Amino acid sequence: MSKKSKKPAAARVKPTLSLAAAREATELPLIEVPAGGTLRVIVDVGPMVIPYTVAYNGRAVINKSVVDRSELVLPLEPGDRTLAWSFSHAAKGWSHIIGVSVNDGPPRVLESRSEKNKDPDQSVGVAIVRVGGQA
DSSP states (O other): OOOOOSSOHHHHOOOOSOHHHHHHHHTOOEEEEOTTOOEEEEEEESSOSSOEEEEETTEEEEEEEOSOEEEEOOSOOSEEEEEEEEEEOOSTTOEEEEEEEETTOOOEEEEEEETTTTOOSEEEEEEEEEESSOO
């Protein structure tokens, strides 16, 4: 019988690929924010009955929402981090657009899906947020 580790599972797992390498390998969107800059997440949704979530570095920025939202990501951490989102739709005429604005600049759309365009009704996405230059 083997001994069980007392460390949490996340602490036992060693990363094998940097976020920068993962981004290059998968062509994930890269959002660059200068040191001291701001990042705003903007979500525009059509009819929703199932809440959506947006998270930065594993921390909810928008949690369990079914309406349009615009939130600053605070605090931003230097280096490469993840911005992730999840949508699941059940209402007729559903749609969602998720984007970001750096330093209150023009919004950049990360994902736009709708029933009208015959897109899948479930979506999980991720982008890399680079704060302060090269990680």
